[in-house]
Amino acid sequence: MSDINQAGSAEEHQAPGALVEWEQRVAGYGGEPPFVEEPEYGSPIVLALKDAAIAAGIAAALFLFFIGFRTDINLGGLELTTRWQAFGISIVAVFVGRLAFRMLFWGSRQKGGRSLATRAIESRKGTPLSEHFARHSGKVGAFALAAAIVYPIVILWAFPLKDKQFIDLGILVLTYIMLGWGLNIVVGLAGLLDLGYVAFYAVGAYSFALFAQYFDVGFWFALPVAGLLAACWGIILGFPVLRLRGDYLAIVTLAFGEIIRIVLLNWYTFTGGPDGISGIPDPTFFGLAFARGDDNLPGLLGLKYDSAYKQAYFFYIILLLAMITNFVTMRLRKLPLGRAWEALREDEIACRSLGINTTNTKLTAFAIGAMFGGFAGSFFATRQGFISPESFTFMESALILAIVVLGGLGSQMGVVIASIVMIGGFELFRDLAEYRMLIFGLLMVIIMVWRPRGLIATRDPSAILKQRQSISADMVAQGEGH
Amino acid sequence: MTDKMPLLYMQGVETYYGNIIALRGVDVAVFEGEIVTLIGANGAGKSTLMMTICGNPQARSGQIVYDGEDITHLPTHEIMSRSIAQSPEGRRIFPRMTVMENLQMGAMLTDGASFDRDLERVFDLFPRLKERQHQRGGTLSGGEQQMLAIARALMSKPRLLLLDEPSLGLAPMVVKQIFQVIHDLNRDEGLTVFLVEQNAFHALRLAHRGYVMVNGKITMTGTGAELLARPEVRAAYLEGGRHEAAE
Numbered sequence: 001m002s003d004i005n006q007a008g009s010a011e012e013h014q015a016p017g018a019l020v021e022w023e024q025r026v027a028g029y030g031g032e033p034p035f036v037e038e039p040e041y042g043s044p045i046v047l048a049l050k051d052a053a054i055a056a057g058i059a060a061a062l063f064l065f066f067i068g069f070r071t072d073i074n075l076g077g078l079e080l081t082t083r084w085q086a087f088g089i090s091i092v093a094v095f096v097g098r099l100a101f102r103m104l105f106w107g108s109r110q111k112g113g114r115s116l117a118t119r120a121i122e123s124r125k126g127t128p129l130s131e132h133f134a135r136h137s138g139k140v141g142a143f144a145l146a147a148a149i150v151y152p153i154v155i156l157w158a159f160p161l162k163d164k165q166f167i168d169l170g171i172l173v174l175t176y177i178m179l180g181w182g183l184n185i186v187v188g189l190a191g192l193l194d195l196g197y198v199a200f201y202a203v204g205a206y207s208f209a210l211f212a213q214y215f216d217v218g219f220w221f222a223l224p225v226a227g228l229l230a231a232c233w234g235i236i237l238g239f240p241v242l243r244l245r246g247d248y249l250a251i252v253t254l255a256f257g258e259i260i261r262i263v264l265l266n267w268y269t270f271t272g273g274p275d276g277i278s279g280i281p282d283p284t285f286f287g288l289a290f291a292r293g294d295d296n297l298p299g300l301l302g303l304k305y306d307s308a309y310k311q312a313y314f315f316y317i318i319l320l321l322a323m324i325t326n327f328v329t330m331r332l333r334k335l336p337l338g339r340a341w342e343a344l345r346e347d348e349i350a351c352r353s354l355g356i357n358t359t360n361t362k363l364t365a366f367a368i369g370a371m372f373g374g375f376a377g378s379f380f381a382t383r384q385g386f387i388s389p390e391s392f393t394f395m396e397s398a399l400i401l402a403i404v405v406l407g408g409l410g411s412q413m414g415v416v417i418a419s420i421v422m423i424g425g426f427e428l429f430r431d432l433a434e435y436r437m438l439i440f441g442l443l444m445v446i447i448m449v450w451r452p453r454g455l456i457a458t459r460d461p462s463a464i465l466k467q468r469q470s471i472s473a474d475m476v477a478q479g480e481g482h
Numbered sequence: 483m484t485d486k487m488p489l490l491y492m493q494g495v496e497t498y499y500g501n502i503i504a505l506r507g508v509d510v511a512v513f514e515g516e517i518v519t520l521i522g523a524n525g526a527g528k529s530t531l532m533m534t535i536c537g538n539p540q541a542r543s544g545q546i547v548y549d550g551e552d553i554t555h556l557p558t559h560e561i562m563s564r565s566i567a568q569s570p571e572g573r574r575i576f577p578r579m580t581v582m583e584n585l586q587m588g589a590m591l592t593d594g595a596s597f598d599r600d601l602e603r604v605f606d607l608f609p610r611l612k613e614r615q616h617q618r619g620g621t622l623s624g625g626e627q628q629m630l631a632i633a634r635a636l637m638s639k640p641r642l643l644l645l646d647e648p649s650l651g652l653a654p655m656v657v658k659q660i661f662q663v664i665h666d667l668n669r670d671e672g673l674t675v676f677l678v679e680q681n682a683f684h685a686l687r688l689a690h691r692g693y694v695m696v697n698g699k700i701t702m703t704g705t706g707a708e709l710l711a712r713p714e715v716r717a718a719y720l721e722g723g724r725h726e727a728a729e
Contacts, residue, residue, distance in 0.1 A: 336590055343576055343587050350574035352538060355562030355591045355638070461580045461616075 048102045056095035063090050101449070144416060148174070148319055152312040167311040171318055171383065173423045175376055178322040180403040180415035182372030185329055187401065188410035189338065190365035191345025193250040196237070196257025197400055200230040200370040202392035204377025206264060209277040209387050219283035219382045223375060230374025231367040233260075238366035242359055245348075257397055265389040276388025280381050282310065283317060314383050321379060325372045326412055332368070341365050342410075342459075406447050408454025417455055487550065489514045489642055489674050490535070495544035495554075497527075497534045504530040506698040507544065512642070512676050517668050519677040519685040519706070521719055522695035528678045529571050531695070532646050535676075536568055537561045548642070563591050567640035569631040571647050571678075577620025581611055584619050584630055588637030596639070604633040607663050625656035632660070636667075642674045643667075649681040657681065661688050682719035686710045694719075 068087040071078045148170075155166045179201065186194045207226035211217045241252050264271050271277070282290060288297040290310035298305050332338035340361045343351050351358055381387050403422055407414025425443065429436045451457065488511040497505040504527050512518045522528050534541050537558040546554045553561050562568065567588075576584050585604065589597055605612040608629040614622060619630060628648055635643060645664070649657040661684055667673045679685035686692050686706040694702040694715060702709065709715050 339583070339587060340590070342579065346576040346578055347574050349570060350576065352558045353536065353562060353568040353570045353574070354587055354634070355559050357557075357559040459578050461583055 052099040055098040059094035186369035190341040195254035198397040199257040199260035200373030201377040204374030205381040208378040226378035231371040234366040234370025278386040408456040411456040414456035519689035521682040527698040567635035568644040575619040588634035
């Protein structure tokens, strides 16, 4: 009797339907990654056409009343006009758009889910794009560094009229690369979603500006101090959020970023509030300034004064700072601390069971990430010569986070590419003013559709590899511990 | 009499989740060189007991003593650095890290001097892991992941190994293999093992002694063979638990 009852109740627990069937299938696989959807069968073009036709059909049904008909208020009531041309165009647009997306980005599931665009890039070497990048990351990195070193020289020589503008763009890109690398430690390696990173950037900038204003200190003295202060604020933020994860952590860090900005805005007597701080000194080169006059560096070198030289000097400073950030991060990844960060991102409970002090691990991630943010902020202050809370809005945090996410969490090279594309693209489309954000948004959507884990999703193992693994990291499910 | 002192014992331990009591005065002792198992139904508090030993959550009252030292109120990472290792429930390997990196994580708290030897040892125990050392943890099969979880725990050279449901979701063949390894470790190296299991039959056959937990309390204890022979145990844990429901 009890058997019958049990059978009855067991059935009640299960709602019938495809979802249950799918769940059972997943459970049947034991939840083991990689779980692959059953492929669709048939010619990819036919499938894509079918798919696009369905989309067009849905669009036709929806658009018939939205676009096909138009009513205007007229004498004696509403007047109905039909707009078949616009209706037709919108349906064709949906059909073509869907087809293009399907062919280019989503791919047919038959070929391992890789789209035409991805395959086109990969086919040259016959390896996945990310693997390809990972394999040559050393060479690519060295080449990128060499290109960065000669960049100002080439610009000075080749574009004497627009040199300042181009070098300035380079400085901007490098600043964001550095910020991206700094945030990458917190978000990419330790897996702690930080939406208030700009706070540390602000702390760094204001530290230097205020030190310069009240104590008349130079850039090179203020730089480490600013980094240290930012690191302290990182720990101050770290303590209350130690128990938080994911969404909750993101909200608190977001609030933290806003608190710092609002304090800077309202503490008028100390920070100057919305007026900001101006007259922040330029950095010197071993005590020599980049200014007019024979006593200063260009004069001593026998060069004619040109403000582009100062720009080039700024460029090399930020390049140096960024490379330090990169070097420290790469070193840390191979040390127990960096490994603990990555393990923390993968599974916090497992970390604890291995005896890792997760409190310290998180705090060091916040502190070190914040320190590099502080360095970058200090540099920002000296380059601009003027700072105000305006520069440290949430948009900045979002932009830096977007660079890290689009580049691929944890990938150093990904941050570089994403910074160049996003910041460079920003400047490129400056003339298009109001369309800029549209293009920016579109770009993000495209990258996320095409490569959901960022441009470079491969995580390079930090243990020495004697052979390549056959399955790349982006095929493996993320841990559940974050 | 000193060799009668248990390596680990819990006395009157009570653990709460908020205001809800999960362990109601538990007494458990594990002696050096023993395999002790804790069996019980779903939600009896087995995993809570295991996690309480690890200090997450911490016991609200009672005492947990390891190797003569009171560890009741130590933070988790301090407890785990005292030659205790755990293979947590649900394996919890690091999926994006390679097998090798997972094992290195296990050896994080050692000085690293004997790393190569320890690695050789776990590869001897689990030859499959040696074959797969450069593969990402997440691409392993369930059984291999469980082997990796145990191997990772062994890398810290523990005296006491805590295993939380190593048979969870594995094929009978693989369960047999894993239990064989636990048995060999205990026999050949004298490793003390505390095993939490739902698979009562296998666990009791393997263990020297066992505890049965019902609703946050230890209701029975005895040698593995004794418990296997008890009709209550057979009814509740070995024959699908239907008789208990019918009563």
